[in-house]
Amino acid sequence: MDIFDDILNLRFIDYLDVVLVALLLYYLYKLVKGTVAINIFLGIIIIYGAWRLTEFLNMELLSGIFGGFMKVGIIALIVVFQPEIRKFLLMVGSTNFGRRRKFLQQLKFLKTEGTDDTNVDAIISACSKMSMSKTGALIVFERNNNLDFLSSSGDEMNIKVTQPIIESIFFKNSPLHDGAIIISNNIVKATRVVLPVNNEKHIPQRFGLRHRAAIGITEKTDALALAVSEETGHISYFKDGEFVVFEDTTELAKMIKNDLA
Numbered sequence: 001m002d003i004f005d006d007i008l009n010l011r012f013i014d015y016l017d018v019v020l021v022a023l024l025l026y027y028l029y030k031l032v033k034g035t036v037a038i039n040i041f042l043g044i045i046i047i048y049g050a051w052r053l054t055e056f057l058n059m060e061l062l063s064g065i066f067g068g069f070m071k072v073g074i075i076a077l078i079v080v081f082q083p084e085i086r087k088f089l090l091m092v093g094s095t096n097f098g099r100r101r102k103f104l105q106q107l108k109f110l111k112t113e114g115t116d117d118t119n120v121d122a123i124i125s126a127c128s129k130m131s132m133s134k135t136g137a138l139i140v141f142e143r144n145n146n147l148d149f150l151s152s153s154g155d156e157m158n159i160k161v162t163q164p165i166i167e168s169i170f171f172k173n174s175p176l177h178d179g180a181i182i183i184s185n186n187i188v189k190a191t192r193v194v195l196p197v198n199n200e201k202h203i204p205q206r207f208g209l210r211h212r213a214a215i216g217i218t219e220k221t222d223a224l225a226l227a228v229s230e231e232t233g234h235i236s237y238f239k240d241g242e243f244v245v246f247e248d249t250t251e252l253a254k255m256i257k258n259d260l261a
């Protein structure tokens, strides 16, 4: 009965508390998913379990050793998870409130008809042409996480998306063709951007740095990425650090529009 009383007595702030913890866990999971950090995390849990067990069994020497380790645990955690903590803070701090405002406007039916919707069809047409001519390309779509911290690694731009613009950026002799481009609200924000590369995931050997970079950025942020392979002309779409399977470019365009909505 006590439990039911407790549930009935939950305040709004308690629900909010639970939702925030769930969000925090989700972000933490997103950070450590597919990395060695998950193994370190498991290691810590095993040592904690061993410590409690040796304490329970009154094994003084062993429990002393594990206990000593656990006492400095928080410092060890900060040292070991330094890159993950850094990325986590970056992810939290770089949330793009501009897009959130747009979302609120949509809710209020105030959004003016598609002024800054990305022209996905133009991008897909450019990708199809680049696929046929085996021109390599790497396109990143910004969503809620602000990618300005990456733009500085390349050349900042402010140019409206059109099919010829995308094709000419990646044209082999163009000075801008190397690296990735970042697109936000139908604007190419940056070119020649260097993305974080995922070194840990086991993806087929035929995929090199371009595809690993697409996995890296979509894993660490909520961005989407499109890659056109220079070797095979194949178009790949990435979301949440994974390849997304699609039938044809019509389905691909539909998926991207959906994911950007």
Ligand SMILES: Nc1ncnc2c1ncn2[C@@H]1O[C@H](COP(=O)(O)OP(=O)(O)OP(=O)(O)O)[C@@H](O)[C@H]1O
Binding pocket: 136, 137, 138, 177, 178, 179, 180, 193, 194, 195, 196, 197, 206, 207, 208, 209, 210, 211, 212, 213, 228, 229, 230, 231, 232
């Ligand atoms: N970290 C990165 N960030 C942005 N662009 C990158 C990055 N790494 C590689 N690239 C781009 O990808 C190009 C090709 O790299 P690589 O051949 O290793 O990739 P790949 O996955 O095998 O692609 P492809 O099938 O086109 O050869 C590079 O010339 C560069 O323009």
